[in-house]
Amino acid sequence: MLLAEPRGFCAGVDRAIEIVERALRKHGAPIYVRHEIVHNTYVVNDLKAKGAIFIEDLADVPPGATLVFSAHGVSQAVRREAARRGFQVFDATCPLVTKVHVEVAKLAREGYEFIMIGHKGHPEVEGTMGQLSDGIYLVEDCADVAGVRPRGDKLAVVTQTTLSVDDAAAILAEVKRYFPAVREPKKQDICYATQNRQDAVKVLAPAVDVVIVVGSPTSSNSNRLRELAERLGTAAYMVEGAGDLQPLWFEGRRRVGLTAGASAPDILVQQVITRLRELGALSIRKMNGVSENVHFPLPRGLGDRSMNEVASSRS
Numbered sequence: 001m002l003l004a005e006p007r008g009f010c011a012g013v014d015r016a017i018e019i020v021e022r023a024l025r026k027h028g029a030p031i032y033v034r035h036e037i038v039h040n041t042y043v044v045n046d047l048k049a050k051g052a053i054f055i056e057d058l059a060d061v062p063p064g065a066t067l068v069f070s071a072h073g074v075s076q077a078v079r080r081e082a083a084r085r086g087f088q089v090f091d092a093t094c095p096l097v098t099k100v101h102v103e104v105a106k107l108a109r110e111g112y113e114f115i116m117i118g119h120k121g122h123p124e125v126e127g128t129m130g131q132l133s134d135g136i137y138l139v140e141d142c143a144d145v146a147g148v149r150p151r152g153d154k155l156a157v158v159t160q161t162t163l164s165v166d167d168a169a170a171i172l173a174e175v176k177r178y179f180p181a182v183r184e185p186k187k188q189d190i191c192y193a194t195q196n197r198q199d200a201v202k203v204l205a206p207a208v209d210v211v212i213v214v215g216s217p218t219s220s221n222s223n224r225l226r227e228l229a230e231r232l233g234t235a236a237y238m239v240e241g242a243g244d245l246q247p248l249w250f251e252g253r254r255r256v257g258l259t260a261g262a263s264a265p266d267i268l269v270q271q272v273i274t275r276l277r278e279l280g281a282l283s284i285r286k287m288n289g290v291s292e293n294v295h296f297p298l299p300r301g302l303g304d305r306s307m308n309e310v311a312s313s314r315s
Contacts, residue, residue, distance in 0.1 A: 004200040004259035005289030010193030012094030016071035035070040038263040039219040072123040075130020118160030156183040162221040205234040208257035215261030222261025242275035
């Protein structure tokens with residue numbers, strides 16, 4: 001068994017979960033969370049058991065309640081409604097998503113329109129596109145680019161942070177072919193954790209006979225890891241936990257690679273490792289990989305411990 005490095009939780013996910021847990025400790029249950037805090041069933045169910053209530057419509061939140069925005073970010077319309085309803089709000093939006101929102105707002109004031117590369121219906125895409133009332137066009141693939149009809153000649157591009165790095169690069173190249181003067185992000189919008197986990201799979205997949213990705217079906221970055229392994233010619237399966245593993249997947253295959261999406265907790269990875277041992281795995285080796293030492297600050301009002309201390313307490 002070969003373990004990808006890095007794998008599992010990223011700093012933005014750690015921060016989002018910690019925000020909900022601290023809000024529960026400080027204000028007591030229930031705490032309302034708009035959308036799944038991160039896209040992982042185990043994490044969501046664990047927080048439900050502690051007193052978090054997950055909602056999509058702010059009308060389902062009672063007056064005076066405490067509300068947490070998920071790591072994926074929200075539109076300006078949702079922010080305005082939360083303020084109008086008087087909720088106490090803690091914003092768990094990943095700072096790397098917030099960076100995209102800030103860039104959109106800044107360039108919009110300078111008269112730019114936007115092409116957003118992303119998946120329709122994903123909450124991060126809805127949140128980013130919802131920073132503006134108009135002038136932002138979604139493209140999901142290269143074919144969509146031809147249908148973009150900007151009103152002016154000032155055009156910028158932003159991307160969903162959890163995309164396939166290779167797919168996003170191909171779509172961006174098509175955008176530049178149609179709109180040579182388009183303004184690219186100063187720094188790649190795809191987050192460091194997504195990039196690092198995909199880079200690890202590019203090394204992992206050719207070295208094994210089958211790749212297992214731990215992650216939930218709703219997790220964009222987990223799905224991209226499975227797709228990437230398959231694109232590299234290696235059989236790949238995504239599982240939410242050890243119970244999803246099928247012995248048939250490993251028949252005649254001597255080497256198994258294991259990774260996990262950025263929203264998948266390590267406890268699930270360890271349970272999968274235990275099950276793979278039961279299915280016949282004889283040895284485990286960890287890949288050499290990038291060491292991630294990224295920590296994001298918490299919102300004001302949620303305690304004094306830094307995220308460095310939070311990460312240390314979970315390791």
